[in-house]
Structure formats: C-alpha cells, structure tokens
Amino acid sequence: MKTLLVIRHAKSSWDNISQDDFDRPLNSRGHHDAPEMARRLLAKQLQIDTFISSTAVRAFTTATYFAKAYRLSEKKIIAVPELYHASVAVLFRTISQIDNHYQSAAIFSHNPGITAFVNELCSVKIDNMPTCGIFAVEADTLHWKDFEWAEKSFLFFDYPKL
Numbered sequence: 001m002k003t004l005l006v007i008r009h010a011k012s013s014w015d016n017i018s019q020d021d022f023d024r025p026l027n028s029r030g031h032h033d034a035p036e037m038a039r040r041l042l043a044k045q046l047q048i049d050t051f052i053s054s055t056a057v058r059a060f061t062t063a064t065y066f067a068k069a070y071r072l073s074e075k076k077i078i079a080v081p082e083l084y085h086a087s088v089a090v091l092f093r094t095i096s097q098i099d100n101h102y103q104s105a106a107i108f109s110h111n112p113g114i115t116a117f118v119n120e121l122c123s124v125k126i127d128n129m130p131t132c133g134i135f136a137v138e139a140d141t142l143h144w145k146d147f148e149w150a151e152k153s154f155l156f157f158d159y160p161k162l
Contacts, residue, residue: 002104004105007108007132007133008110025057030132034065034066038066040158046104047103050099051078054086059108063108064077083109085110121154124157136156137152
C-alpha cells in the first residue's frame with residue numbers, strides 16, 4: 001500500500017499586486033495555518049516518508065512548515081518546478097516517479113489542478129481544495145508507477161477553518 005497526501009499551499013499574500021505570481025509569499029494567515037495543519041497531520045500519527053513541492057514560494061514555504069513538524073530538513077524536500085499550476089497529468093506523472101522505498105508521500109501544489117486531481121483519486125469529490133487543505137488516500141499498489149490505476153481508498157480531508 002502507498003499513502004498520498006495532497007496539500008494545497010497555504011494562503012498567499014497579495015500585498016504587492018505587481019509581484020510575479022510565482023514569487024508570492026504566504027500572508028499572515030498562511031504563516032498561521034501551515035504550521036497548524038502540519039501539527040494536525042502529525043497528531044494523526046501518519047508517517048510521511050517524502051515531501052515533494054512546487055518551487056513557487058508559497059507552496060515551498062508551506063512544505064517547509066510540514067517538513068519542520070516532521071523534523072525533516074528543508075533540504076530534503078524534493079523541489080519539482082512542474083508542480084507550479086500542474087495539470088492532473090503532471091501530478092500523476094510526478095507521483096509515478098516517486099522512489100518505491102517510500103511508502104507515503106506528501107505533494108504540495110496549486111489550484112485549479114490540485115482540485116481536479118483529488119477529484120480523480122476516489123469516489124469522494126470536493127468543489128474546491130481550500131488553501132492548506134489536505135486530501136489523503138491510500139492506494140493498493142506496491143509501486144508508485146502504478147498509482148494512477150491502482151484502487152484507492154479515501155482516508156481523510158482536512159482544512160483550516162476560520
């Protein structure tokens with residue numbers, strides 16, 4: 001079995017409207033929600049073997065908060081530039097390339113692709129993946145390359161509540 005946690009970046013700042021979208025940082029709510037959601041995930045006692053993130057500032061910063069909660073160095077986060085506004089196909093391709101010795105992985109990306117992606121995973125559907133939302137599934141496979149076609153079971157969906 002393989003476990004996948006799909007995590008949308010935390011709330012980003014729009015203070016500088018001329019700033020390139022890729023470079024937008026988290027806002028104060030994002031800096032609050034990311035460590036809080038990381039603590040919630042840690043409380044579920046769910047092991048995460050690898051963290052994979054978009055290289056956009058807001059996504060990578062979110063991944064860093066989660067990695068810290070799991071006592072993992074930021075340097076261990078696998079940075080994947082293609083996850084910035086990734087399509088469903090790119091997300092599946094990225095997952096198919098995860099090393100098989102990892103039993104669980106957390107992937108950090110963006111909307112709209114991340115909502116479309118989680119809606120492809122199992123019978124549970126959501127209208128919108130909220131910022132810092134976590135959608136978790138377990139796949140009946142031994143190999144990440146087979147994840148897309150494997151039978152998947154919904155584990156949980158959680159997100160920051162106002």
